[in-house]
Amino acid sequence: MNDLASVAVPAEAPLDDDRRYKAPALEKGLDILELLAAEAEPLTLTGIVHRLGRSHGELFRMVQVLEYRGYLEQDPVSDGYRLTDRLFSLGIQQPRTRNLIELALPIMRQVASECGQACHLALHSQGEMVVVARMESSEQIGFSVRVGYRKPLMQAASGLVLYAFQPDDVRARWEALLAPKPKAAELAAFRASAQEVREKRLGMTPSKFVAGVFDISAPVMRGGAAAAALTMPYLETLQPRVSKEHAARIVCAAADSIALQLVEGDSRV
Numbered sequence: 001m002n003d004l005a006s007v008a009v010p011a012e013a014p015l016d017d018d019r020r021y022k023a024p025a026l027e028k029g030l031d032i033l034e035l036l037a038a039e040a041e042p043l044t045l046t047g048i049v050h051r052l053g054r055s056h057g058e059l060f061r062m063v064q065v066l067e068y069r070g071y072l073e074q075d076p077v078s079d080g081y082r083l084t085d086r087l088f089s090l091g092i093q094q095p096r097t098r099n100l101i102e103l104a105l106p107i108m109r110q111v112a113s114e115c116g117q118a119c120h121l122a123l124h125s126q127g128e129m130v131v132v133a134r135m136e137s138s139e140q141i142g143f144s145v146r147v148g149y150r151k152p153l154m155q156a157a158s159g160l161v162l163y164a165f166q167p168d169d170v171r172a173r174w175e176a177l178l179a180p181k182p183k184a185a186e187l188a189a190f191r192a193s194a195q196e197v198r199e200k201r202l203g204m205t206p207s208k209f210v211a212g213v214f215d216i217s218a219p220v221m222r223g224g225a226a227a228a229a230l231t232m233p234y235l236e237t238l239q240p241r242v243s244k245e246h247a248a249r250i251v252c253a254a255a256d257s258i259a260l261q262l263v264e265g266d267s268r269v
Contacts, residue, residue, distance in 0.1 A: 032048060100220075104133060122156075128152050129158040131149040154186070158231045160203050
């Protein structure tokens with residue numbers, strides 16, 4: 001920590017910055033992490049310096065420390081830096097999330113076995129849905145998404161379900177996080193879809209990214225809101241073990257079963 005603190009001369013604070021406590025070195029490190037989190041491609045140190053408007057000397061050792069601690073990795077081809085999954089791993093180690101996953105996995109295993117389809121569990125994170133657990137299909141052929149997969153709420157069935165089962169004030173906060181900012185018509189359509197999902201207590205939509213996949217998603221409720229979304233990317237095969245409609249009933253029952261355990265084990269979650 002002493003090395004971090006000595007990396008650079010603190011930048012002058014804005015005149016309207018009336019925070020009681022400031023940690024310039026820490027904030028530079030967070031700036032780097034937040035910048036790379038929004039980038040699709042690795043950024044070189046020069047690119048990071050340019051984007052953050054700081055000097056090479058300010059950020060060089062900061063980047064080195066973040067890489068040493070496992071938060072960044074360097075692309076061997078471009079020499080650019082990108083985030084590792086260390087922050088994500090830290091997040092799912094929180095007792096609240098870890099207990100949810102521990103409760104959900106046995107039920108998800110049963111769902112995958114009964115339907116012959118993969119399923120996954122998703123949470124909300126900064127205007128996106130992020131997959132925190134998955135269960136592979138018991139069949140030879142299946143479709144699944146990896147843990148850590150993220151998509152904006154408006155682009156995923158899990159995101160729609162998570163949004164649909166939130167109180168108005170939470171919805172408003174989540175809408176402010178959407179990036180890129182949706183047009184008024186797009187947001188209105190999303191809200192209308194969320195209302196339909198809320199009435200049916202289920203989301204069933206063709207995948208926006210993969211042909212032949214139908215997303216079936218149900219809320220895992222806790223305290224009157226969706227704590228998570230249980231989603232099955234239903235792969236439409238010629239000889240399915242169960243129909244989409246049957247799979248939807250199984251997904252809904254499984255989500256309710258997870259929610260019941262969350263309530264019963266409330267002190268652990």
